[in-house]
Amino acid sequence: MNLGATSWQDAGTYVDNARLLAGHASFCELLVYTWNDEIQYQLEREWDAMASLLELSVHLPADSAENAAAALKFFREREVLRFTVHPIVDVAMLRRLLTLGVNLVGDRLCLENLENDVFETVYTQVEDIPFSVTLDYGHLLLTGASPDRFADLYGERVAEVHFHGCDGSRCHILPDEATLAGFGDFMDRRFAGRSADMPVCVETFEWPVTRFILDSLARAPVAATPEGS
Numbered sequence: 001m002n003l004g005a006t007s008w009q010d011a012g013t014y015v016d017n018a019r020l021l022a023g024h025a026s027f028c029e030l031l032v033y034t035w036n037d038e039i040q041y042q043l044e045r046e047w048d049a050m051a052s053l054l055e056l057s058v059h060l061p062a063d064s065a066e067n068a069a070a071a072l073k074f075f076r077e078r079e080v081l082r083f084t085v086h087p088i089v090d091v092a093m094l095r096r097l098l099t100l101g102v103n104l105v106g107d108r109l110c111l112e113n114l115e116n117d118v119f120e121t122v123y124t125q126v127e128d129i130p131f132s133v134t135l136d137y138g139h140l141l142l143t144g145a146s147p148d149r150f151a152d153l154y155g156e157r158v159a160e161v162h163f164h165g166c167d168g169s170r171c172h173i174l175p176d177e178a179t180l181a182g183f184g185d186f187m188d189r190r191f192a193g194r195s196a197d198m199p200v201c202v203e204t205f206e207w208p209v210t211r212f213i214l215d216s217l218a219r220a221p222v223a224a225t226p227e228g229s
Contacts (some may be wrong), residue, residue, distance in 0.1 A: 004202070005024075005204075006029045008031050057201065069097060085097065134162060135162070137163050141179070164204050
């Protein structure tokens, strides 16, 4: 697996988080949940330093389609591994965003399944647009959906995977040993031939937990508990 993690590990800036991940991950997913001049300036100022440390992936703003589009226009000329975008129920607006995104960054644009059924509801109305898919394994566990069923339906378009634990009521937490083992088996079975290169982003937001998951996925056997910071 091509292992990465989100930029929300430390209270510092994007580059502070990239420095933290370097040596444990091959990419950092920049969580850009809104868009304004301050965020753009920060990314411009820190980009070269981050890019010198590891590859960069982007989670596009989820607060509005307009902000997601503005971020896409900013990032389009930069070296970005993948762009993850959330589905929205306004299909006409989603079609405009996905079409713009594919025109700007091609199939690096990935539509993600959430902790609800919006992805499944809108997919058939936008599937003619050649975007890719981000498979969020933790979201599937939370909603009781089968990761294998999701892979049956959308696996050929999956270009990034998000991983985190779930306890039945919340996700983005430390996975238990069975979940870690099950995820490894899932990746080997469903993405044979692609598993080694598939970007897998660990979406937990406490560095000791994230580091434990990254190191566990990178080796076998899986240890029992995360170490302290």
